[in-house]
Amino acid sequence: MDTILELQNxxxxxxxxxxxxxLNLEIYKNEFITLLGPSGCGKSTLLRIIGGFETPDTGRVLxxxxxxxxxxxxxxxLHTVFQKYSLFPHYDVADNIAFGLKLKKKDKAxxxxxxxxxxxxxxxxxxxxxxxxxxxxGQQQRVAIAxxxxxxxxxxxxxxxxxxxxxxxxxxxxxxxMKIKKEVGITFIYVTHDQSEALTMSDRIIVMxxxxxxxxGDPKSIYDEPQNAFVAxxxxxxxxIDGIMLRDYLVQIQGVDIPCVxxxxxxxEKVDVVIRPEDLSIVEPGRGFTIGRVMEVIYQGAYYDIRVxxxxxxxxxxxxxxxxxxxxVGLSILPENIQIMHxxxxxxxxxxxxx
Amino acid sequence: MKERLINFICRFYFLLIMIFLYIPIAVMxxxxxxxxxxxxxxxxxxxxxxxxxxxxxxIREALFTTIGLAFLSSAIALVIGTAAAFGMHYMKKSRYALxxxxxxxxxxxxxxxxxxxxxxxxxxxxxxGFTSVLIAHITFNIPYIILAVLPKIEQMNMSVYEASRxxxxxxxxxxxxTILPQxxxxxxxxxxxxxxxxxxxxxxTYFTKGAGVNTLSTMIYGEIRKGIKPEMYAxxxxxxxxxxxxxxxxxxxxxxxxxxxxxxxxxxxx
Numbered sequence: 001m002d003t004i005l006e007l008q009n010x011x012x013x014x015x016x017x018x019x020x021x022x023l024n025l026e027i028y029k030n031e032f033i034t035l036l037g038p039s040g041c042g043k044s045t046l047l048r049i050i051g052g053f054e055t056p057d058t059g060r061v062l063x064x065x066x067x068x069x070x071x072x073x074x075x076x077x078l079h080t081v082f083q084k085y086s087l088f089p090h091y092d093v094a095d096n097i098a099f100g101l102k103l104k105k106k107d108k109a110x111x112x113x114x115x116x117x118x119x120x121x122x123x124x125x126x127x128x129x130x131x132x133x134x135x136x137x138g139q140q141q142r143v144a145i146a147x148x149x150x151x152x153x154x155x156x157x158x159x160x161x162x163x164x165x166x167x168x169x170x171x172x173x174x175x176x177x178m179k180i181k182k183e184v185g186i187t188f189i190y191v192t193h194d195q196s197e198a199l200t201m202s203d204r205i206i207v208m209x210x211x212x213x214x215x216x217g218d219p220k221s222i223y224d225e226p227q228n229a230f231v232a233x234x235x236x237x238x239x240x241i242d243g244i245m246l247r248d249y250l251v252q253i254q255g256v257d258i259p260c261v262x263x264x265x266x267x268x269e270k271v272d273v274v275i276r277p278e279d280l281s282i283v284e285p286g287r288g289f290t291i292g293r294v295m296e297v298i299y300q301g302a303y304y305d306i307r308v309x310x311x312x313x314x315x316x317x318x319x320x321x322x323x324x325x326x327x328x329v330g331l332s333i334l335p336e337n338i339q340i341m342h343x344x345x346x347x348x349x350x351x352x353x354x355x
Numbered sequence: 356m357k358e359r360l361i362n363f364i365c366r367f368y369f370l371l372i373m374i375f376l377y378i379p380i381a382v383m384x385x386x387x388x389x390x391x392x393x394x395x396x397x398x399x400x401x402x403x404x405x406x407x408x409x410x411x412x413x414i415r416e417a418l419f420t421t422i423g424l425a426f427l428s429s430a431i432a433l434v435i436g437t438a439a440a441f442g443m444h445y446m447k448k449s450r451y452a453l454x455x456x457x458x459x460x461x462x463x464x465x466x467x468x469x470x471x472x473x474x475x476x477x478x479x480x481x482x483x484g485f486t487s488v489l490i491a492h493i494t495f496n497i498p499y500i501i502l503a504v505l506p507k508i509e510q511m512n513m514s515v516y517e518a519s520r521x522x523x524x525x526x527x528x529x530x531x532x533t534i535l536p537q538x539x540x541x542x543x544x545x546x547x548x549x550x551x552x553x554x555x556x557x558x559x560t561y562f563t564k565g566a567g568v569n570t571l572s573t574m575i576y577g578e579i580r581k582g583i584k585p586e587m588y589a590x591x592x593x594x595x596x597x598x599x600x601x602x603x604x605x606x607x608x609x610x611x612x613x614x615x616x617x618x619x620x621x622x623x624x625x
Contacts, residue, residue: 053517073520074529086518090536100522144518151522 001028004155004187005050010059012045019045020056021211027155027189032181034190034198037208038234043191044159046208050189051080051157063155078155079148083163085140087132093119093143094128100151118146121180138169145180155187162197174200195235199223207231228341232274239280239315243273243340251340254311258289258333262340272341277318279337282306288330294323380595387588394583404589414590417574420485421554424570428492429500429549435493436500437542443501444508458498469495470562483565491563492556496549503545507538547605551598 005027012020020042027033035043048054050061052073061069068076079100087096094115101111119125122142132140141161148156158177162170178201181188192198198205199219207214207222207230215227226232229240244252245265251258253273265271285291292310299305299322306317308329315331323329387405391398408414443454461469473494477487511534519529535542557572564573571594575587 051521053520072526073517074523074525080518080521082514082518084512084514086512086514088515088519088533099519099524103523103528147518147522 001031003027004029004064005189006062006065007046007050008060008062010046010049010056010061012042012049012054012056019211020049022059023211023213025206025213025216027187030185030187031203032178032188032190032201033204033206034192034202035206035208036192036195036198036234037214038193041208042211043193043208047080047157047159047189047191050155051078052076077153078157079151079153080157080159081141081144081148081161083160085132085137085144087140087143087147089132092129092131093124093135096132096143097147097150099147104151114150118150121149121183122146123176137164138173141165141173142176145177149180149184153186155189158188158190160192161190163192163194170194170197177201199235207234209234225339226274226341228344229272229274232272232339232341237277237316239273239275239277239313241273241275241313243271245269245271245340249335251338254290254313256289258338259335260338260340261336262338265340265342270343272343274339274341275315275333275337277305277316278303279333280315280317280319281332282308282317282319282321282323283330283332285328285330288332290331291328292331294325294327294329297322297325383588384592384595386585387592389585392585404585405593407586408589408593411586413569414571414574414586417569417571420568421570421572424485424489424492425550425553428489428496428553429546431489432493432496432500432549433542433546436497436545437504437538439497440501440504440508443505458501461495462498466556466558467562470559473559474562477563483563483568485564485568487563487565488560488568488570491559492553495556495559496553499548499552500542500545503548504538504541507541511537544605547601551601551605554594554598554601 003026007023007025010020010023037043049056052071060067097115097118098111101114122145124142162173174197202219205219205222206216209230215222215231223235232238232240241253246252247267248263249259251260290310292308295309296307297304303318303320304322306319306323308315388400389398390401443451473491477483481487515533516529519533560570561573575590578587
């Protein structure tokens with residue numbers, strides 16, 4: 001794949017507090033890449049460095065192989081869709097969208113054509129002469145997207161663009177964003193803290209925490225094979241429990257030996273074991289790998305959220321069938337649904353891409 | 356019964372305050388249309404004194420000086436003050452507090468002290484005249500601009516500016532299209548506040564003006580020392596009315612804009 005953007009050894013700190021630590025990343029042409037992480041993990045700062053609104057303390061940003069680290073935003077061939085829409089309040093919708101084209105001194109007919117095209121693309125025909133503050137949040141964000149795309153950037157940066165919208169509208173906009181992406185065929189760099197949004201839309205997800213990349217890969221590999229406890233915990237709900245890898249294909253949890261499919265660990269290495277709540281099933285006591293007491297059952301619509309206490313660990317289980325609170329149950333798991341991870345040597349150890 | 360008594364006291368109190376505040380001005384206005392040189396006899400209605408005002412070359416010159424001085428000093432103070440407000444906005448907290456104090460001191464300082472200090476300073480470097488008064492007025496106008504513009508800067512939405520840069524605008528173009536409109540309310544009220552202050556000022560002007568330069572206030576003072584003439588009532592009435600109108604504009608303009616916004620918001624909700 002062709003690389004369009006390359007981040008080399010980027011570091012950035014604010015007031016002595018490091019936000020991004022020696023980060024390296026390649027972004028390919030036409031991919032939908034998502035920077036995912038909790039607030040303060042450095043994802044927005046990274047986007048602002050790419051957009052030209054921050055200068056990194058160290059490192060370089062390469063666009064098509066050329067160094068653009070110190071280029072001002074107006075000279076970069078990429079555009080940003082901001083979190084707070086940031087439409088020009090005193091211009092109407094058409095003038096907002098035409099802003100970039102007018103600066104490029106395009107002729108009137110061309111601008112009009114492009115504005116109409118952009119409005120159609122984001123499903124906002126007929127809103128040309130409305131003022132931004134007379135539009136809803138979702139409509140404003142559509143205009144913001146149109147305003148960026150109309151300039152035909154090679155890369156579109158989106159900084160939590162759906163963060164301010166309610167759930168239903170957000171899901172609708174996710175589908176539309178994917179449609180727009182398909183239609184214009186450019187690179188999307190998307191920043192979000194919403195893991196379901198990332199899993200839904202992305203070709204590739206970069207999970208970040210404390211200024212470093214924790215894991216990158218396609219959504220399925222991120223979800224199914226988290227590389228460390230942070231990723232496992234951040235992407236969906238997880239049971240993360242201490243274990244000992246006795247030998248290949250055998251892990252011990254809470255003194256019970258359980259077959260698994262993982263190999264390549266040192267004998268008796270201490271590990272983190274990740275089990276997704278939906279992979280656990282409730283069975284009769286004595287038939288699973290462990291026995292515990294049902295502490296809590298919460299109906300969630302599509303499933304029951306069940307908590308089972310075994311010793312000092314509380315398992316989270318998602319089950320289609322309810323359980324009786326207070327009763328004793330067994331838990332069972334298929335070997336291939338057990339994910340074994342090395343214990344991190346330090347809290348911010350960087351996990352390298354595994355594809 | 357008790358309620359009515361309280362109500363009465365409240366109204367009386369309010370009335371008393373209004374009497375003390377505005378009756379003197381009202382008396383002056385009445386005297387300005389009194390067709391008599393006496394201050395106690397009503398000689399009928401006339402606009403004679405206003406007419407004499409217009410035909411008096413000295414007064415006309417003072418009027419032009421006052422207006423020119425007010426607008427010119429306010430405009431220059433506007434540029435300096437707005438730039439200063441931006442600088443202060445991006446300062447560290449301790450420096451910001453220091454600058455804020457330095458901004459407030461000239462406003463709290465007695466005018467006569469400021470006036471004498473400026474005069475002492477000016478006579479060392481330049482002849483007293485229109486230029487020295489202009490510099491003095493710019494000096495005391497700057498704090499008013501800063502205090503009016505700074506809150507707007509603190510509220511401003513920087514991401515609009517970033518959006519303009521992102522779409523290809525240069526720093527200057529982005530500033531004028533996205534930042535300045537956001538500050539316009541503060542800039543406008545600061546400007547008119549400064550104009551009012553400049554027109555109002557007597558003390559500082561008195562000390563920094565050279566011979567031959569007169570604003571309305573210094574001229575009135577000079578005339579009154581020779582004896583009070585009814586033209587001066589008329590002139591004072593004109594000044595009062597002008598300042599009143601300015602103040603109404605300053606205070607009403609942001610309110611009117613808000614009302615328009617509210618209406619737009621209501622339309623959107625409907």
